[in-house]
Amino acid sequence: MKFSIKRTAFIQRLTNVQRTIASKTTIPILTGIKLTLTNEKLILTGSDSDISIEAAIIKSDDNAQLEIEETGATVLPARFFSEIIKKLPGDTFSLNTFENQQTQILAGKSIFKVNGISAEEYPHLPEIEISQKITLAADLLKKVINQTVIAASNQESRPILTGVHLTIYQGQLTAVATDSHRLSQRKIPLDINDLNYDVIVPSRSLIELARMLPDSSEKVELRISENQMLCFFDQTVFYSRLLEGNYPDTAQLIPNNSETELEVNANDFLAAIDRASLLSHEGNYNIVKLTLDPKQQLAKIYGNSPEVGTINEVLNFESLTGKSLEISFNPDYMKDALHSFGQTTVKINFTQPLRPFTLTPSENQSNFIQLITPVRTF
């Protein structure tokens, strides 16, 4: 393998890939970074078994000035290699791999020789046919991820719930995450009709993916194999291992009737809950109480911390209908949920004081649902 390239362009890609390389790995080769050079591009690959990233620099990229002399591949110790590249003199460097896996790096008057490992030893990432792709906008995918991962569990004792359940069926993508106390469900329409998938993706992977996705509405591609989910964007391929097991049925958890309905502005309500939570955070029980009286068109929030103090606030709302209700819940869950809606009005539907209640945006009610389980009022 032989090429030369502009250092800045290379380092940018290198940084992206290095995020996934852990210092402690299950197999020694994963402390390495894989370099693959084809006739069209240079691909950098890094992985920690759960997440793998392939970032490419194509020949036609003017910023990179990639000159391909000889194709090939090798694996180099990641940390050491990246330190070398960062400290090289000049704007460009060239790299040359010999038969014995020794790699020579030239820049200005500096010559480095690094011992590498054959690329054959590196894990083989799955390749999925292009016909099986699912296209959607980057910013939409990012939003869907950010709106659902907040509800996923972060306890290893509940491995299945640390993942986000993705189902693709009849042209619709449904993403559900729950930690058994609250749940977030998001549905978006897709432009394909005949692909069906039912997988669980670790939320940690999705969070990482969301960080890497561009903010624009450019199209990204999802492909799913039997054990990995792939996302193609911006000359990068993001791989995530899937979780094994059966995700519990969540559709039946969402109530389809409502006894009391409160419509509020998300930000205002969030601010009020935030104030109330000041008290609850000080005490032993992180609970606030909401009192709704539609007859008198009154909504109040109450927070209490014994020996510290109390808070009582009358709430503004757009509308309040149905039966009277007194209900208590964890304000942090409520805050997380309200945050995810952004600047809009939300409808909160309650059934009974001890049954879960839902939050939906006032428009498009079926596409986005947040569900929270209340606690006993005492």
Add this chain to the structure above:
Amino acid sequence: MNNRKLYDDFSELEKQTNRSVEQINKIKEKLMNVIERNAELEIENQHLRDRLEELEQQKQSTGNGLSKSRKNLEKLYEEGFHVCNVDNMYGTRRLNDEPCVFCQNIIYGERHA
């Protein structure tokens, strides 16, 4: 004269006896009917009792909310244990007594086939 009276008396007795036999038969028939009716009524009675119990139970499950088995689960849940089996958690303690939607769904949710 004596013989004639004796004969008449005896005939009379015969007639009376015949009438008694007839009566006995009639009563016997009526008794059979009564016994039959009694059996029918007993069965009907038992059926009605069963039906009543059924209705009582239904009333309980729609009125108070829970059948016996769900009440047991509710009790376990209140004590602080999981009754759902998500992630094999059945029987484990709920951390910080936090609520669990799956458990609640099992206890209070609609019956699924």
Add this chain to the structure above:
Amino acid sequence: MGKKDIIARQPRLTAYFADLIQHKKLVHAYLLTGPAGSGKHELALWVAAGLFCQHPVKGQPCGKCGECQRIFSGNHPDVIDLLPAGNSIKVEQTRFLKSEFNSSGVESRQKIIIIENAEKMTASAANSLLKFIEEPSGQITVFLLVASLNQLLPTIVSRCQLFKMQLPSEEQRIQTYQQEGLNTLLAGLTVDIQTARQLADEKTVLELSKRLTQWFLKILNNEWLALVDVQVKFMPLITNKDEQNLFIQLLELFSKDLLRCAIGTKMVYFQDQALQFKQRLTKYSLTKQLTAVELLLNQPRLQQENINFQNLLEALTLQLIKCYHG
């Protein structure tokens, strides 16, 4: 150690697993027992290779393809080797183990998890293992390796398929020990190579065996001073029941070597002094040699009868002298 080695050492088990692989009949959890050095780890790796190999021959790995090479060099992402560090598995390792039970493989859904020294699993790790065995997900196969069954929770043992490593024959053991630089005498005392190393380090065994041979030479020389040796050379080193048992074992091994001498083959355990013995012993008739062996073989029974150990050895000395020298 290459794959050929394990086939020679565990022919029965490798044949069995090759058949299972060929017919795709692997279950989710296997338990391999046997002392250290009996080949448990090698067997587990071999089976893993057989599963992933690109050109298997009747379920046996070829050893040459990329999959086999990566597995044997510890670089396959879907063959996970867990060796608990220290006395019990670390918290981080337990967490890692739990997440591995619930995630698919990197290259395919197939995954092998090998847990060495499985008895070191904490209750929490054992619990998640149990959950996995009860409801296995995907195509994950676990190999548990233990030295002895009684160190593992019975609930786990009952749920795994159990396999005992075939132990090498005495000859093979002697060869292996020699290769490690250990005295062949140790091969007669223990099947476990780690115990052998320990005994070698402790030096008691080797010292005692040296004194034993010196004592016997005196007997052959008709030196009555051999009797004094018992009190002066043996008893100081034999202070408890364990050491008595050890000495009895040494006598048994010695008697085996005497027999070998009698029939003209080489001594195995007491090789260092072999030459001296051979010269002396051939002077005596076969009958006398055999009687001596019989006398030695009587000792274990006598020891069981709780005779004072020093008396026992002194009596033995006198009997042997009488046997050889009339």
